[in-house]
Structures are given as C-alpha cells and as structure tokens.
Amino acid sequence: MAKAQSLRKKDVAVLNKVFDKIRAGCSLYGSLSSVGLTSREFYQLMAQSPKIKEDFMLALSDYADRCTDDIKALAESLKAGEIDNSTAKLLIETIKWLAQKACPEPISSFADDEAEKLSEIVVKFVS
Secondary structure: OOOOOOOOHHHHHHHHHHHHHHHOOOOHHHHHHHHOOOHHHHHHHHHHOHHHHHHHHHHHHHHHHHHHHHHHHHHHHHHOOOOOHHHHHHHHHHHHHHHHHHOOOOHHHHHHHHHHHHOOOOOOOOO
16 A cells, blocks of 8 residues: 555545544544554555645544543543542553653644744844
8 A cells, every 4th residue: 555656535535534533532542443444554645645744643643632522531530429539540641651651742732833843033123
C-alpha cells in the first residue's frame, strides 16, 4: 500500500479509520492492526504527506481532550458517592498519564509556534 507515490482514496479512507480508532482511545498499534496496516507502512505514508502527520497529531489531541471529559465524569461520580476517593484518584491519575502520553504538548502550542515564526514586530523610535 505504501509503495504508491501519491495517496490513493483507499489509503485516505484506511487512515481515517485509524484516526477514528485513536480518537476512541485505541493505541496506534491496535488501530493499525485493525485495518491491516503495519507501523512501517503507516510511517511511509506519513512521510509522503505532511497532512497525514497533522491528522495523526489532531487525532491524538482529540483523544487527550476526550480524557478531560472522562476525568470530569469521574469527578461527578465521586461527588455523587458512586466511587470512593482512592479509586477516583487512581483512575484520574491513569487518565492524565494516558492523555499526556498521547499529546505531551497541546495542539494550540503548535499553532502558536507557527504564528511566532510568521510574525515579526518592528519598533522604530523617531526623534
């Protein structure tokens, strides 16, 4: 699949399935296995198109953002007395670790870095 020089519609459809699985919390390895892709093929496809890397990073960011919702749900369960304090703490720390592993830097920081590269402030003093 990765031997083609340009991405085919089939490749894009398969990658979209991979990214959907990542958003749902599946690992990259598990997501690739489910569609019959190897990690080597995935990285070869990623090397062909910067958009694939961007889509991959966004999928990881979406998963990390979803972890925020999971933590909020745990906090509500704790408030409602459905789980105990130590269980909530363990689950929250685990979810935080997974989110940080998936997306160590927020996607907004990537956008900020790009904006900084493109802008320049020039100050001139006139006497």
